[in-house]
Amino acid sequence: xxxxxxxxxxxxxxxxxxxxxxxxxxxxxxxxxxxxxxxxxxxxxxxxxxxxxxxxxxxxxxxxxxxxxxxxxxxxxxxxxxxxxxxxxxxxxxxxxxxxxxxxxxxxxxxxxxxxxxxxxxxxxxxxxxxxxxxxxxxxxxxxxxxxxxxxxxxxxxxxxxxxxxxxxxxxxxxxxxxxxxxxxxxxxxxxxxxxxxxxxxxxxxxxxxxxxxxxxxxxxxxxxxxxxxxxxxxxxxxxxxxxxxx
Numbered sequence: 001x002x003x004x005x006x007x008x009x010x011x012x013x014x015x016x017x018x019x020x021x022x023x024x025x026x027x028x029x030x031x032x033x034x035x036x037x038x039x040x041x042x043x044x045x046x047x048x049x050x051x052x053x054x055x056x057x058x059x060x061x062x063x064x065x066x067x068x069x070x071x072x073x074x075x076x077x078x079x080x081x082x083x084x085x086x087x088x089x090x091x092x093x094x095x096x097x098x099x100x101x102x103x104x105x106x107x108x109x110x111x112x113x114x115x116x117x118x119x120x121x122x123x124x125x126x127x128x129x130x131x132x133x134x135x136x137x138x139x140x141x142x143x144x145x146x147x148x149x150x151x152x153x154x155x156x157x158x159x160x161x162x163x164x165x166x167x168x169x170x171x172x173x174x175x176x177x178x179x180x181x182x183x184x185x186x187x188x189x190x191x192x193x194x195x196x197x198x199x200x201x202x203x204x205x206x207x208x209x210x211x212x213x214x215x216x217x218x219x220x221x222x223x224x225x226x227x228x229x230x231x232x233x234x235x236x237x238x239x240x241x242x243x244x245x246x247x
Contacts (some may be wrong), residue, residue, distance in 0.1 A: 029066040049145030084110040088195035099225040104136035118197030
């Protein structure tokens with residue numbers, strides 16, 4: 001049973017399917033009563049970001065405490081083929097937040113912030129970044145929250161076991177393949193996106209030695225956040241085309 005009429009989705013990461021009631025905190029309770037103007041008896045949808053859609057009927061709508069009673073639970077299957085993007089955080093917080101928001105809306109399943117040789121930003125506010133992901137999840141009415149990994153150096157990231165199809169986008173000369181010509185994009189993939197100063201020659205060589213395929217996202221040079229969103233959008237589009245062609 002699909003609930004495509006959902007206008008507002010709430011998030012509670014500790015929610016389980018067998019819980020009969022959900023109590024909302026002051027901020028969300030205020031939103032329910034004052035912003036959405038929900039009344040007792042109206043339905044509300046909540047997710048834990050792990051595929052759960054908990055549907056309940058409001059039984060209390062006080063400004064600082066709203067409560068809903070369960071009426072139905074739906075366990076969604078993740079329809080998104082795993083897509084991991086590892087990207088150097090931008091110097092501007094606004095641009096980084098925009099990137100995370102749009103990547104979540106498009107359907108990325110995993111995000112890793114990378115510290116590279118040319119990185120200008122080497123720290124991120126993890127809790128703030130997670131809030132951006134949650135906000136985007138709710139806005140786009142999805143039920144699977146992307147996994148946000150701790151920030152990691154390029155060298156350490158290269159030492160991890162990456163079983164996906166591995167791609168690296170950079171601006172240097174090389175034997176780069178246009179993304180739309182990469183085979184098997186409908187399988188689990190990982191794409192690396194560098195900082196404003198691009199990956200260093202050393203990093204590109206390291207990626208080559210670790211079986212990463214060099215790709216080209218566009219003819220023109222793209223800023224980090226633009227390159228990341230172009231990659232996300234193209235992968236999503238190419239997967240849709242592949243799905244239609246396979247019918």
